[in-house]
Amino acid sequence: MDNLRVVLVATRNPLNIGAAARAMKNFGFKHLRLVNPYQIAFREARSAVHAGDILESAQQYETLEEAIADCNLVVGTTSLGHRELQHPLRSLEYGGRAIRKQLAATTRVALLFGSEKFGLSNDDLSYCHWLLRIGTQGSMNLGQAVAVCLYELTRKTATAKPEKRKPARAADLDRLTALLTEVLEQSGYLHSKGADSKIRRLIRRLDLPAHDAEVWLGMIRQIRWKLSGAANPGCSRL
Numbered sequence: 744m745d746n747l748r749v750v751l752v753a754t755r756n757p758l759n760i761g762a763a764a765r766a767m768k769n770f771g772f773k774h775l776r777l778v779n780p781y782q783i784a785f786r787e788a789r790s791a792v793h794a795g796d797i798l799e800s801a802q803q804y805e806t807l808e809e810a811i812a813d814c815n816l817v818v819g820t821t822s823l824g825h826r827e828l829q830h831p832l833r834s835l836e837y838g839g840r841a842i843r844k845q846l847a848a849t850t851r852v853a854l855l856f857g858s859e860k861f862g863l864s865n866d867d868l869s870y871c872h873w874l875l876r877i878g879t880q881g882s883m884n885l886g887q888a889v890a891v892c893l894y895e896l897t898r899k900t901a902t903a904k905p906e907k908r909k910p911a912r913a914a915d916l917d918r919l920t921a922l923l924t925e926v927l928e929q930s931g932y933l934h935s936k937g938a939d940s941k942i943r944r945l946i947r948r949l950d951l952p953a954h955d956a957e958v959w960l961g962m963i964r965q966i967r968w969k970l971s972g973a974a975n976p977g978c979s980r981l
Contacts, residue, residue, distance in 0.1 A: 746846045748774045750810050752867055753858040755781040762886025764797040770893040775801040776810045814853040816845050819863050819871035822879050831873040838875040839895035859885050911956035920946055922963050929970050
């Protein structure tokens with residue numbers, strides 16, 4: 744995270760700068776750079792809740808060239824709009840993965856956001872290696888755009904390991920089939936012949952773990968006891 748520089752170019756509203764700083768604070772980023780901000784009073788932005796230190800340490804530059812001079816990768820953000828773009832364009836998900844790899848390799852990356860009204864100019868875009876597209880139907884608030892991009896950079900993409908569970912034995916599934924068939928006949932639900940085969944197939948499609956099969960056996964035994972009025976078999980309950 745220390746290798747990322749969030750660069751706001753010609754931002755007009757100090758509150759948006761504060762919102763961007765707040766997003767950075769929430770996601771663990773701390774290097775904010777401002778190119779020709781519209782108002783100098785951004786350091787007092789009330790929208791920077793708990794992020795005053797980021798505003799205090801933010802660096803100001805007169806030109807974008809100066810702001811990104813020490814960066815190895817420069818990525819601009821865009822909602823695409825109607826203008827023609829002469830840069831490689833990557834989706835937020837794909838581009839976010841590419842940036843994460845560069846940050847992990849200690850590459851210093853500048854992530855650029857343009858002004859609220861016009862976005863990044865063509866001249867600003869000329870400094871970018873490629874563009875990151877935020878797929879919205881319309882314009883997005885600057886603070887929201889920063890938050891969405893930083894979330895993508897910190898999002899965990901590792902897949903969870905499948906849960907290890909012991910499948911139920913065939914003998915237990917047959918016991919469950921016989922018991923369920925008995926209870927359904929006793930309740931008057933079953934009337935046709937060959938119903939036990941249908942129930943057997945249904946139970947196997949459930950792919951029950953061994954523990955779950957034992958729980959189902961206990962529940963159905965309890966139902967059978969209630970239906971028959973016999974002595975309680977003493978089965979365990981949930």
